Amino acid sequence: MSAVKRKLKTLSLAEKLEVLQAAKSCKKKKDVAEQFGLPMSTLSTIIKNESDIMKKIQNGQSLSCKRQRIAEFPGLEECSLKWFEQCRSQNISVSGLMLQENAEIYSKSPGLTNFRASNG
The missing domain is CATH 1.10.10 (Arc Repressor Mutant, subunit A)
Structure with missing residues (x-):
C-alpha cells in the first residue's frame, strides 16, 4: 500500500461559513468533506468550532482572513x-x-x- 500525501488547505472564514451551511443542509458529512476537499477530521473541527467562527464574523473580522494573529x-x-x-x-x-x-x-x-x- 502506498503512502497518500495530503495537501494542507487553510480555509478563510468565508469558506468555513460555506462549509457550515453545507453541513447544516442535511447533507452527509462525507459528501460535504468531498465537496470541499477536506478530511473528515477537519470538517468535524469546523463544525465543533462553529460558535467561534460566528463570533469572529460578528466582530467584523475579514471574511478573507485565514489566520488570526x-x-x-x-x-x-x-x-x-x-x-x-x-x-x-x-x-x-x-x-x-x-x-x-x-x-x-x-x-x-x-x-x-x-x-x-x-x-x-
Missing part, C-alpha cells in the same frame, strides 16, 4: 496604530524605522518588559 502587547499596538493614523491624516510619511522607534518609546511608558520592536 493576536498581538502580544495589544495596548502598545493600539497606541502605535493611533500614532500612525494621526501621522497619515496629516500627510506625514512614516517609515518602518519610525514605527519601531515610536513603539520603543511607548513600550517604556507603561513599563512593558521583554518588548523588542521588529520589522513585523
